[in-house]
């Protein structure tokens with residue numbers, strides 16, 4: 422069966438201010454998902470995929486729960502978005518994630534071809550979008566994604582540092 426041609430998105434953003442407020446709203450949603458991950462003892466990272474005004478999919482890190490090294494928030498959200506849209510190509514989609522994607526996820530983003538990637542905190546240790554590699558903007562690859570970084574950066578970073586702090590202190594208590 423050939424790939425389904427997606428209809429045009431239902432909303433066209435008129436100006437940068439509209440885009441910015443939508444970005445913040447969606448990143449708040451992604452932060453809520455990160456919090457859900459945290460409650461399961463997962464590293465708190467959350468992701469949301471939108472198309473026009475529609476939320477296509479959500480995901481949060483489930484690596485421990487699923488014992489799956491690939492169960493990162495944005496990878497799960499991309500898989501779900503493909504199912505929801507009936508298309509592996511995430512044409513015109515915007516991917517929100519609280520943390521800069523790793524090499525695996527950045528690779529998957531290039532394959533999925535969303536229009537934009539919006540992330541909160543930078544990941545200097547493993548980020549593959551600006552930090553260690555620039556996979557999603559590499560001109561040798563057949564798709565390049567527009568990046569917006571630093572949306573709710575402080576909150577997205579704090580939820581991670583709090584999680585690791587708590588994990589360290591609970592380890593000290595239990596032998």
Ligand SMILES: [Zn+2]
Nearest residue numbers: 493522523526
């Ligand atoms: Zn990843």
